[in-house]
Structures are given as structure tokens and as C-alpha cells.
Amino acid sequence: MIVRILLLVGISWSLTACVQNDELAGEGRLILTSKTMRQLGPDFHSGRLAGMTLAVDPARGRGAWSKCRAAPLDCAGGESPGSTVHRCNAGKGTGCRLLVVNDRIVWKGPVYLRPSKNSQATYFNGTWPVTFEDGRSGTLVADRGTLRMSVAGSFENCSFDMSPRGKTGGSWAIKCFKGVEGSGSYEVQSAIRETRFDGTIGQREVSFTTTDATATGT
Template sequence: MFRILLLLAGLLLSACGNQLANSGEGPLILSERAVKQLQTWQGKERLTDLTLAVDRHSRSMFATHCNVGAGNCLDDSGLRAVEGCERGGLFECSVIVYQEEIVWDGPIYVRNHDARQSIPYHGRWPAKLSSQKAGDIAATLIVANGNRYVEGLMPGETCSSSVQPRNQSGGAFAITCPGGPIYTGTYQASGGDNIVRGTGTDTAGEEVRFSIDLNAGQGLEPYSRYR
């Protein structure tokens, strides 16, 4: 019976994208502490069927799981995790992780405590790189559990990326493409239009401009190849 329930849950996720009856939706900003708890649970190798629910303001988190080899587990689409997280109605919680996969239907950010800046943690955002030589190149920033990638800068290749927040609206960035250019520079987030704009140079010293549209962020589909 448990295997049938798992199959039905998998079909539900496949048919409806990130939609799950108890999953959250829309932009989510997690505290650094909540992200550390999330990563701790995800890193436990002796657990299976991990489901996590979180309060939208990072005030509460609750996990349900099975121990490896423990036998059948109750599959309730995250209801127990939500009820545990809400603590009798004190918080409003939704499922963020279901069967080890992030299923939140929307972009997720983490609030950097020192810089007081929210940066992408899980999802995809449209981006653009511009230079005098290459012109405008449409790209996509993909972030999976805090690991950053950029697609579209080189045909058939995925570039890695990193950011270092420095204050409430700015910081440094780097984009490294396999066998190709490395872009480094600084970025500034505009509070007015919610677009991050960066300027820098590539390995040849040519000036480049980079932008990310945070307004158009989306959730990352479950079972993505990105980790």
C-alpha cells in the first residue's frame, strides 16, 4: 500500500509541477538559521521520505521522516509536518521539502544576516549579460539549495556562479564557464524595480554588464538535475 501511495504522489508531482496539496507557493525568504536547519535535515543519510514544513517567517520548522530499513511509513502528503510546524495554530506553515525534494512553488531566498540582504537560494531567474563584443545574451540564473549556475552564456555549457553580499543592496559576483571566460565584478540591487545590476570584466579585460530580474523568479522543478 505504501508503494502505491508513493507512486500516486510521484504522479501528482509530475502532472502538476511543484504543486502538492500542502506545499507553499509564492516568494519565500528564509532566515540563515532556517536554511542551516534545512540543510542539516537534508544531510542526514539514515533518513528516508523526509518531509519538512516551514513557517513563512522562519519562526517554526518541523520534519517527518522514516529511518532507513524501518519498514513502511505513512505517506500523508506532508500533513503531519504542517501540523507539527503550526504548533496548534501559532504559525502558518506549508511544506517546503517532500520526499527529500524541495517542492515550494516559487522562488526561495535566504536573508544574509550581516549584509541584511536577501539573495536567491532555490529557483530560477531570467538574466542578461551584455558586452560591446558579444552584445546582449539572454541567460538564466539557476540556484539549487544555494548552489548557483548560469545557463545560456555558452552553447551547451552550464557556468557556475557565486555572490558575496557586502551591504543591504550590493556585493561582488563571479561567473566561471568551463573552458571559457570568467566574469567578475560588483552588483547593486535597485529597490525600485527589483532588478539586480552588475558591472565587471571578463578574463580578456572587456567590460561586461549583468542583470537579474527578481520579479520573474520561479520555483525550481522537483527532481531537477541541479543539486
């Protein structure tokens, strides 16, 4: 009976924490600037997010982080996500929201990185619908900077790479498990928040676009 009660209490606590974290999670399009990233701790840059809680205020370029040293085995007793958000706000507004809770990106929207003022905002986390000029459609998924593309009826879960050059352009390459490869160039059209890709996949010339307005979180 005691074990059952403790189990129910644990489940109840976990569900309550999940609801609270969901309420504190940020939403919408997020661009992490160099100023904000400098405040997220060294583990963010290395991708080691286990036990990490990150909160950001994109409007003010603020950020705060905390880490449970026993992660991922036992994070009880560490700083709560709500406390990290409070420190991020530092008594100057209520704009901070959760980005990461214990290795899980909870931000409800696409996340981009802009490492310097004059650099492009690159895909970091989220899902972008892909529209081909020949009518095909698919998705481009970013998981902490690792990109994968799938196109219905053509190929699934292919590795996708973007190499920025300058403020708005660059090159792209795709590689699939069945030996299908392709490459080309892309151009960011900032006015309509759309990126156009041109090149070849296999022996076929292709043109496709991704649009920020329809992107979502993962």
C-alpha cells in the first residue's frame, strides 16, 4: 500500500511539473543571438543539455541557465524551471520563457541561431514544410542543428546540410540511404521570410522552398 501511494504521488508530481513547464515554455519564432547564447552556459554550445534548464527573453537578449549535476538519474531538489525563469527576468519584466528542460527543447516554435550580427539565422530546432515546384511536398526537420529531409513518395529521413555564405545565400547538399544525393544553392528572401533552394537531386533538376511562417517546433 505504501509503495502504491508513493508511486501515485510521484506520478502526480511529474504531471504537475509537466503542466507548469508547458505553461512557462516560450512560443513563436525564436532567433538566438550571440548575446543571448553567451548567457546560456558552456554546455549549450557543446550540445550537452542533459540536466540543463534554459530560459531566454529574445526581446531583451537575456538568458539564464541551471544544471542538475546528477542528471539524468536524479534531478530532484535542484532549481526548478520556474526559478530559472525568475532569475532570467531579474526583476526587469516577465519576458523570459523556457527553452530547454532537462535535455528536452520545450520551445513551441522554430528556433534559429545567429552567432554574429552579420550572419544568417540558421535552422536549429523545428519543422519546416517543404514545397517543390513540381507539386511534391515534404518536411525539413532540425534537431539541435542536425537537419533531415523527407519528401512524400520520393525519399525519407535524408541527411541535409546547409553551408551559409554571406548574409543571405549559401549551398546545400542532401544524401539518402539508397544512394540518392543532390546539391545546389539557396537564397534567403528575408522580405517574405522564405528560403529558395535550386539544384539537382539524382539526375533531376529541382526547386523548392521553405517558409518561416508555417514552421513549427519539433
